[in-house]
Amino acid sequence: MSALVEARGLHRVLGGEVPATLIDGIDMDVNSGEFLAITGPSGSGKSSLLYLLGLLDVPSAGEVTIDGRATSKLNEEARARMRLETLGFVFQFHFLLPEFSALENVALPMRALGRLDDEAILARSKDLLVSLGLGEHAYKRPEQMSGGQRQRVAIARALANDPKLVLADEPTGNLDTASSAQVLGILRAMCGPGSGKSVVVVTHDLGIAAQADRRLNIVDGKVSA
Amino acid sequence: MSGMNRLVISIARTHVLARLRQTLVGVFGVAIGVGFSVMMASIMEGSQDDFVRQLVDSLPHISVTDERREPPRQPADQAFDAAEIHGLTTKQLRPGIKNPYAIMAALEGWLPGAVAPSVQAKAVIRFAGRDTAASVTGIDPKREPDVSKLATQIRDGSLDALYKSSNAIILGSGLAKKAGVRIGNSVVVTAGTGRTISATVVAISHAGVTQIDDNTSYVLIKTGQIMAGQTGLVNELRVKAHDVMQARAVASRIEAETGYKATSWQEAHEDLLSAFQMRNFIMYTVVSAILMVASFGTYNIISTITHEKTRDIAIMKSLGFPSYVVRRIFVIESMMIGIMGLLLGWLLGYLMSYGMAQIEFKSPFMDATRLPIIYAPSHYAIAGAVALMASVIAGFFPARKAAALQPVDIIRGAS
Known part of the structure; x- marks a missing residue:
């Protein structure tokens, strides 16, 4: 498998009176079609690593290359564009826009990218919701849905622009067992050889990690053996 | 309209409609500012125009009298340019x-x-x-x-x-x-x-x-x-x-x-007309102050909305919305509040001016009279333009702050 993401010499230090090192020299790859679990204790830096891989944060040193494109020199607008085109995010808290329906939330990234016309955006949004078992909830707002349903809407939104890499930060952290299994199943199913999609999941849950193709354990900002 | 602009307007509209209570507070803030500005300008200019009209109507526009600005030259003055003549009795x-x-x-x-x-x-x-x-x-x-x-x-x-x-x-x-x-x-x-x-x-x-x-x-x-x-x-x-x-x-x-000496009404009332300049200055100061206060209200509302939307901003930016789009969303929200406020303010201003025009004043020295009001489109245009401009400025700074937010800072602290 070829590497979709390459991270080399990644450092992330938070400034301040007492600088805090979040990531301390990590080298890692995410292969195309791979389901990678990043595990580690609380405060180990696994979420910080995910934010660096997802271009939400800028490394203090090192380079993240996504789909062959080095990102350290990109300005904020270019990084935003790359997130929109190439990456999808699922967070522990669904982070849906509360005033918009499920359908509108899923459509947002497509409307921002502007590749599809309104009809195609509507059709794809509905398809994604139906494929995640949310067809009948399309016009509900987040507050009218359960935690599991909201998280599935967030997954649908992450998939809206057909990203090559989906980054999930504790996606089941707030869900009951049944919903967790459902969400994990969806994430697991979207990657695999030939799918063209990779999934990186940050989790405490060793059960989830066990289902991953590969596991990367982080301790004190470093990859632990 | 581009897809992005439509998206921006759609998000701004949704925010404005979803936060109806805050929106109404903002709209009423602008409306009261515009309404009172219009009413004040209508009264002040109306009373000034009425005063000038009464002034002009009560006296002739020009009064020609048998006075002269310079005393007529005496025959002795005309005969002897270099001579200084005293004690002449002027011709009766x-x-x-x-x-x-x-x-x-x-x-x-x-x-x-x-x-x-x-x-x-x-x-x-x-x-x-x-x-x-x-x-x-x-x-x-x-x-x-x-x-x-x-x-x-x-x-x-x-x-x-x-x-x-x-x-x-x-x-x-x-x-x-x-x-x-x-x-x-x-x-x-x-x-x-x-x-x-x-x-x-x-x-x-x-x-x-x-x-x-x-x-x-x-x-x-x-x-x-x-x-x-x-x-x-x-x-x-x-x-x-x-x-x-x-x-x-x-x-x-x-x-x-x-x-003969011809005195225009302007010359006859030069002092009063000068006083109007000061009166106009006071009027525009008062009107500007009202609009300024209303603008601070708008700024407050937009700041509050922006603050409450911090998480949404982080979401949009994490999805890949460029900063300028986030900025534009909040500026447009502010403009929407401003436009709704100025439309309501125009109506309020008209109704208050109309109401004021119905008040009757009685004086023992004059016939009963009503407050003179001027319905000038310029009052509405100026108040509207200032309110809209103030709304955009009031929206711009919180919007700029919102656009500068780093999504990861919000996501890290989210619960």
Whole structure:
């Protein structure tokens, strides 16, 4: 498998009176079609690593290359564009826009990218919701849905622009067992050889990690053996 | 419209509609600012215009009198330029404008307006053994309606009634009341010159100003000349210009052509007109202050909305929304609040101005009057433009702050 993401010499230090090192020299790859679990204790830096891989944060040193494109020199607008085109995010808290329906939330990234016309955006949004078992909830707002349903809407939104890499930060952290299994199943199913999609999941849950193709354990900002 | 712009408007509209209570507070803030600004400007400018109109209407636009700005050069001055001459007695001239009808005929050749003569004399009106002091003004009833409102101020009788009898007189309503006179009564008028006539009251005038109504009476110009002891002369030529703002230029030309002093209404009220500049400054300061306060209200609302939307901003930015789009969303939200506010403010301003116009003021010295209001589109346009601009500025700074947020800072702290 070829590497979709390459991270080399990644450092992330938070400034301040007492600088805090979040990531301390990590080298890692995410292969195309791979389901990678990043595990580690609380405060180990696994979420910080995910934010660096997802271009939400800028490394203090090192380079993240996504789909062959080095990102350290990109300005904020270019990084935003790359997130929109190439990456999808699922967070522990669904982070849906509360005033918009499920359908509108899923459509947002497509409307921002502007590749599809309104009809195609509507059709794809509905398809994604139906494929995640949310067809009948399309016009509900987040507050009218359960935690599991909201998280599935967030997954649908992450998939809206057909990203090559989906980054999930504790996606089941707030869900009951049944919903967790459902969400994990969806994430697991979207990657695999030939799918063209990779999934990186940050989790405490060793059960989830066990289902991953590969596991990367982080301790004190470093990859632990 | 591009897809991104439609998305921006759609998000802004959703935010504005979803936060209805906050939106309404913002809208009412702007509306109150615009409404009160419009009302204040309508009242201030209305009262000023009304005052100027009364000023212009109460007096002739131009008054030509037999005064001169410079004393006439004496024959000795003309004969001996280098000599200094003392103790000369100036030539005694009869007071008054000579050949008034010839001068009026000459002026009417070019004058953009109308001209009428008048003669003033002080007199005592005796009726039923009671004496009442009065001012007697000799007028030309044919010309008078062109230069004053006297014809419209006649309550009983008419201006032309002055021609009905040889010595006819029109009394002001207050004067008639003081003297206990009615139409048809005969009164004895004794002028300051000592001349006495018996006159018949043919009409009662009512200007609505106590000082005029209590003291003034009108007779034919010839009668006035007899009373004043200046046959063939008049005290004043009164000019009403078609364009009141041209009065100063017209007065200069009259003065140059006739040699008599011609005073425009602007010159006569120079001090008052200067006072209006200060009044305007105060008015615009007050109106600006109202709009400023309203703008701070808008700023507050937009800041609050932006603060409450911090998480949404982080979501949008994490999805890949560029900073300028986030900035635009909040500026457009602010504009939406501003536009709704200014539309409501226009309505509020109109209704308040209309309401103010219905208030009646009563004074013992004048007829009952209503607050003069001006409905000028410029008031609405200025208040609207300032409110909209203030809304955009009020939205811009919180929007810029919102756009500068790093999503990871919010996501890290989310719960």
